[in-house]
Amino acid sequence: MHIDLDAFFASVEILDDPSLRGKPVCVGGAAQRGVIASASYEARRHGVRSAMPSVVARRLCPDLIILPGRFERYEEYSQRFHQVVNDLTPDYEPLGLDEVFIDLRSLRRLGIRPVGAARSLRERIRDELHLECGVGLARNKLFAKLASKESKPRVVEGKLLGGDGVLWVSPQIERAWLSELPVRALWGVGPQIAAKLHQLGIRWVRDLARVQEATLARHLGSALASTLVAFAQGEDERVVTSQRELKSLGHDETFAESLTTIDQVEAMCRHHAGVVARALRAHGLVARTLSVVVKFDDLETLSRAQTLSFGVDDEAALSAVAQALVRSVDLGRPVRLLGLYATSFLERTRNQVQLSFDVESGGDQRQRALELSRERQVSAAALRDALDDIRHRYGSSAVGVAADLDSQGLHVERQRGSHAFGPDGPAR
DNA sequence: TCTGGGGTCCTAGGACCC
DNA sequence: TCTGGGGTCCTAGGACCC
Numbered sequence: 001m002h003i004d005l006d007a008f009f010a011s012v013e014i015l016d017d018p019s020l021r022g023k024p025v026c027v028g029g030a031a032q033r034g035v036i037a038s039a040s041y042e043a044r045r046h047g048v049r050s051a052m053p054s055v056v057a058r059r060l061c062p063d064l065i066i067l068p069g070r071f072e073r074y075e076e077y078s079q080r081f082h083q084v085v086n087d088l089t090p091d092y093e094p095l096g097l098d099e100v101f102i103d104l105r106s107l108r109r110l111g112i113r114p115v116g117a118a119r120s121l122r123e124r125i126r127d128e129l130h131l132e133c134g135v136g137l138a139r140n141k142l143f144a145k146l147a148s149k150e151s152k153p154r155v156v157e158g159k160l161l162g163g164d165g166v167l168w169v170s171p172q173i174e175r176a177w178l179s180e181l182p183v184r185a186l187w188g189v190g191p192q193i194a195a196k197l198h199q200l201g202i203r204w205v206r207d208l209a210r211v212q213e214a215t216l217a218r219h220l221g222s223a224l225a226s227t228l229v230a231f232a233q234g235e236d237e238r239v240v241t242s243q244r245e246l247k248s249l250g251h252d253e254t255f256a257e258s259l260t261t262i263d264q265v266e267a268m269c270r271h272h273a274g275v276v277a278r279a280l281r282a283h284g285l286v287a288r289t290l291s292v293v294v295k296f297d298d299l300e301t302l303s304r305a306q307t308l309s310f311g312v313d314d315e316a317a318l319s320a321v322a323q324a325l326v327r328s329v330d331l332g333r334p335v336r337l338l339g340l341y342a343t344s345f346l347e348r349t350r351n352q353v354q355l356s357f358d359v360e361s362g363g364d365q366r367q368r369a370l371e372l373s374r375e376r377q378v379s380a381a382a383l384r385d386a387l388d389d390i391r392h393r394y395g396s397s398a399v400g401v402a403a404d405l406d407s408q409g410l411h412v413e414r415q416r417g418s419h420a421f422g423p424d425g426p427a428r
Numbered sequence: 429t430c431t432g433g434g435g436t437c438c439t440a441g442g443a444c445c446c
Numbered sequence: 447t448c449t450g451g452g453g454t455c456c457t458a459g460g461a462c463c464c
Binding site: 028030033034035036037051052053054056059060070096097112188221222223224244246247248249250251252253254299337339350361 | 429430432433434435436437438439
């Protein structure tokens, strides 16, 4: 079973503010560089779609209401959604906040029928969360997801047509249904792959079903070729995995106005380091690999990564590495996006050496690691935990790093040759 | 019309080890 | 002295998903 909540972010906004009901509502970035993350059906009637630049959406629908998004709120709804699913079975796999795959095999022994389970889940989601959803039932993930999409309401020529909300694709009709779909409908076929397939004369799934895997592999690589060939035959071996391990975690931001100075870029490194460090600690993880991504105004993107011999989860360490990485890039052009990502996780408790970083003042060489004494480690960790607690209770902007004050227009006197993270640990 | 922010997976090359 | 083949780890880039 695949369940997909309808227009999730936009629907939550409408629930929290009923005056929005019936209006074209979106969640996304309203600024010049914003895109639409979620669109109400009223907005979709005007042609607005998620992933569309907000500028375009406004042109299509001048009355469009674009809301900034409250992800903690969506998270709450998502958890309630998962709780409803969990009441049926723990064998489910979330996909983002608003979708789940459910393995129904263990329910068969209990005499629970798929269609009945689907209808009662839909009922509970409607009664308890006041949200609508589409449900797909099939032999595998491929068809279940295609079916849930098909079960939803959709806009045809500006009119909203209702879906049944539940669609079961029986094995007898699978192949015939699949062959009529465009390749773009398949999981893993986005704009780039679709364009490549079109160049090869492959537009429909039935075309894909006739092509040699080796031919496809030369153009798409072996992994994608083999999954697409399988999908085209209606075969999908992917299982429902309920316990997935987090593999990476990061934060990036596209700026309304591109950054033009190294000071601005380094200040953003410190900011991102704080966000990522707190996320790591919230998960009880330390990261060995940190990478920085820079996107320029022409959308050219480049990345730099560094793997350490130990894991880190504190702002000072992340900040030092991020700034060292960003300094190794030839900036010289306005920076549209800056991202910081952490990978190669270890559980915090298994990390052998907890180190802190000190930045070489004025130097452009890579950072060096300094081990803190046990006592200083303990007090630094206590301070950090206290700050996490304050942020949790009063919001992430409640406490800041003194070094960032000047980047926000407040002047801070800094002595030449000294720096924020001195030998006595983080200065806050 | 011009492209976000949270993630996942794959590819390819180079360094290194046995 | 110059060399193969299997494997791991790391880096950089690209595409996809929601």
